[in-house]
Amino acid sequence: NAGVMQNPRHLVRRRGQxxxxxxxxxxxxxxxxxxxxxxxxxxxxxxxxxxxxIIDESGMPKERFSAEFPKxxxxxxxxxxVVRGDSAAYFCASSPxxxxxxxxYFGPGTRLLVL
Amino acid sequence: GQSLEQPSEVTAVEGAIVQINCTYQxxxxxxxxxxxxxxxGAPTFLSxxxxxxxxETGRFSSFLSRSDSYGYLLLQELQMKDSASYFCAVLAAGNxxxxxxxxxxxxxx
Numbered sequence: 001n002a003g004v005m006q007n008p009r010h011l012v013r014r015r016g017q018x019x020x021x022x023x024x025x026x027x028x029x030x031x032x033x034x035x036x037x038x039x040x041x042x043x044x045x046x047x048x049x050x051x052x053x054i055i056d057e058s059g060m061p062k063e064r065f066s067a068e069f070p071k072x073x074x075x076x077x078x079x080x081x082v083v084r085g086d087s088a089a090y091f092c093a094s095s096p097x098x099x100x101x102x103x104x105y106f107g108p109g110t111r112l113l114v115l
Numbered sequence: 116g117q118s119l120e121q122p123s124e125v126t127a128v129e130g131a132i133v134q135i136n137c138t139y140q141x142x143x144x145x146x147x148x149x150x151x152x153x154x155x156g157a158p159t160f161l162s163x164x165x166x167x168x169x170x171e172t173g174r175f176s177s178f179l180s181r182s183d184s185y186g187y188l189l190l191q192e193l194q195m196k197d198s199a200s201y202f203c204a205v206l207a208a209g210n211x212x213x214x215x216x217x218x219x220x221x222x223x224x
Contacts, residue, residue: 033212042202042214043158056209091157102146102165102206106157 002027004094004107005074012113013082021077021110025094032075033093033104034067043091049075082114117141117205119215126221133190135201135218140184143208147179147186152217153199161188163206190220198222 005024013019025032030051035043045059049069060067064082069075079086089111093104119139127133137147146165150158164170164179164186176189190197200217207213 031210035214042216045211045213048209048211056211058211093158102148102163103160104212106150106159108157 004029004092004105006092006107006110008110009108010111010113012115014115015083016081019079019082019086019112019114021079021090021092021112022074023077023092023094023107024074025092026105029094029096029105031095032069033095034075034077035091035093037089037091037109046077079112082112084114087112087114117207117213119203119205119213121201121203121215121218123216124219124221126223127193128223129193129195131193133193133220135188135190135203135220137186137188137203137215138184139186139203139205139215141205141207141213144181144184145206145208147177148204148206148212149175149177149188150202150204150214151199152202158202161201193222195222195224 004026007022032049034046037043047060047067048056052071064080066078089109091109092107095104121137125133146163148163149161151161152158162177164177169178174191179186200219202214202217204212204214
């Protein structure tokens with residue numbers, strides 16, 4: 001029973017390039033969450049998606065960042081024109097459809113380094 | 116919005132007991148979760164309290180007082196492998212988890 005999968009695990013980009021982070025939720029899970037974690041800090045909520053719907057994007061920067069969770073395929077977090085401040089670990093989590101989402105299962109994260 | 120406070124670091128020896136407190140301010144509170152994260156690893160779910168009281172799961176227990184907006188995670192019989200960061204997280208309306216800044220637990224021999 002595969003857990004939440006994220007790729008790539010490490011991503012290096014130069015300033016101005018685009019970063020695409022992928023997340024495949026656990027089998028049977030239809031809710032996906034993206035978080036950002038800076039070194040020595042907690043996780044900051046970015047966006048909550050269900051299949052083909054953005055439920056809550058209140059934690060997402062207004063510019064350069066976008067997320068999607070298509071009917072088929074993984075969820076994608078896209079960062080355009082990356083800047084050094086985007087360097088962080090980006091974690092995806094998933095939870096099943098029913099009930100409150102108190103148990104979120106996290107993927108291994110993508111460590112983004114912007115040079 | 117939500118805000119959570121927890122100590123930044125705790126040091127203890129093997130076999131000891133550690134209590135990590137978490138106070139929160141939130142609207143639309145559903146419950147309090149705890150997650151463990153080893154350096155370079157992913158957060159892993161430890162416990163969830165929706166009702167007042169103590170929940171025990173092996174060496175780890177979690178407590179919640181809704182009236183005091185307070186909870187704690189209790190780590191007993193500490194082992195070296197328990198060295199990690201521990202995050203409390205509030206689940207509130209909208210199914211959103213808001214995490215505290217984390218408590219780094221260092222276990223010494």
